[in-house]
Amino acid sequence: MSSANPLVPQKATVLDITAETPDIKTLRVSGKDGLPFDFKPGQCAMISVPPVGEAIFSITSSPTCRDCLEFSIKEVGSVSSALHALNPGQQIGIRGPYGNGFPVEQMRGKDLLFIGGGIGLAPLRSLIGYCFANRVEYGHIDIVYGARSPADLIRKSEIREDWPAQPDTSVYLTVDAEFPDWSGHVGFVPSYVSELAFTPEGKVAITCGPPIMIKFVLKALDELRFSPDQVITTLEMRMKCGVGKCGRCNIGPVYVCKDGPVFTLAELNELPAEY
Ligand SMILES: Cc1cc2nc3c(=O)[nH]c(=O)nc-3n(C[C@H](O)[C@H](O)[C@H](O)COP(=O)(O)OP(=O)(O)OC[C@H]3O[C@@H](n4cnc5c(N)ncnc54)[C@H](O)[C@@H]3O)c2cc1C
Numbered sequence: 556m557s558s559a560n561p562l563v564p565q566k567a568t569v570l571d572i573t574a575e576t577p578d579i580k581t582l583r584v585s586g587k588d589g590l591p592f593d594f595k596p597g598q599c600a601m602i603s604v605p606p607v608g609e610a611i612f613s614i615t616s617s618p619t620c621r622d623c624l625e626f627s628i629k630e631v632g633s634v635s636s637a638l639h640a641l642n643p644g645q646q647i648g649i650r651g652p653y654g655n656g657f658p659v660e661q662m663r664g665k666d667l668l669f670i671g672g673g674i675g676l677a678p679l680r681s682l683i684g685y686c687f688a689n690r691v692e693y694g695h696i697d698i699v700y701g702a703r704s705p706a707d708l709i710r711k712s713e714i715r716e717d718w719p720a721q722p723d724t725s726v727y728l729t730v731d732a733e734f735p736d737w738s739g740h741v742g743f744v745p746s747y748v749s750e751l752a753f754t755p756e757g758k759v760a761i762t763c764g765p766p767i768m769i770k771f772v773l774k775a776l777d778e779l780r781f782s783p784d785q786v787i788t789t790l791e792m793r794m795k796c797g798v799g800k801c802g803r804c805n806i807g808p809v810y811v812c813k814d815g816p817v818f819t820l821a822e823l824n825e826l827p828a829e830y
């Protein structure tokens with residue numbers, strides 16, 4: 556295992572690339588000796604594609620998976636397009652891990668309610684994999700996941716087959732509108748959360764997705780009487796350095812890259828509403 560300087564990119568090799576949706580691909584990458592670094596669920600890495608540039612992405616694999624790192628990347632601009640254009644065997648730069656990660660110790664013994672939308676499943680999947688690998692330490696697991704259409708759901712075989720087959724686990728999928736190839740739930744993620752009427756006792760809710768989804772999920776959880784310290788979310792600010800130096804990502808005194816991106820709602824309620 557490398558204990559490399561997190562500020563210096565290391566070379567990593569793309570092992571394989573899977574097209575998840577029309578605009579999201581998952582890359583499996585490996586350093587020279589396996590994992591380029593240790594990490595916690597919810598942490599991120601800066602990935603560079605010379606000479607295009609670098610961008611930050613959540614590590615979507617679980618730290619319990621020791622042979623590679625996985626990233627699910629939505630094509631939105633220059634770096635993500637360059638990553639989509641790679642082929643297995645090509646090299647990228649990678650530095651990290653960055654951010655605080657999810658408080659896995661504080662979640663021990665609790666029931667977990669995961670609420671994800673679209674590419675927002677990426678950081679949640681790392682924690683979900685970690686909890687499955689340490690199953691006895693966590694209570695019942697509920698996963699609510701949605702996307703615009705069936706084609707936009709990522710990790711299709713995991714969400715439809717592997718995760719529902721896990722012990723004491725319930726998976727609820729939804730898409731925004733009716734589609735001919737979809738017989739499951741139709742509706743936005745926040746209203747599905749309300750409809751499912753989860754009770755807050757003994758639970759922690761962890762949510763990640765587009766800002767508009769998070770806004771209404773937080774409202775739904777409040778109406779279901781989850782307290783702000785039972786709700787955990789991740790923020791997606793623009794970032795450059797990833798280490799609290801450039802001032803690109805701060806909200807008041809807090810640097811999202813260093814102090815986050817994972818925050819409880821109780822912590823966010825203490826910050827200026829600049830995010
Ligand atoms: C903590 C964190 C974790 C992330 N995890 C993932 C992930 O797992 N998968 C993933 O696909 N993306 C993730 N992102 C978003 C990702 O970093 C950006 O999409 C990426 O920087 C885009 O780089 P680019 O060069 O392709 O796009 P650019 O060419 O830089 O930009 C393309 C367009 O996207 C906009 N944009 C770029 N970055 C952001 C941003 N952070 N917020 C809002 N708009 C932005 C630009 O304004 C522009 O309109 C994460 C971001 C953060 C901060």
Ligand code: FES
Pocket residue numbers: 793794795796797798799800801802803804805810811812813
């Ligand atoms: S990204 Fe530079 S301070 Fe956070």
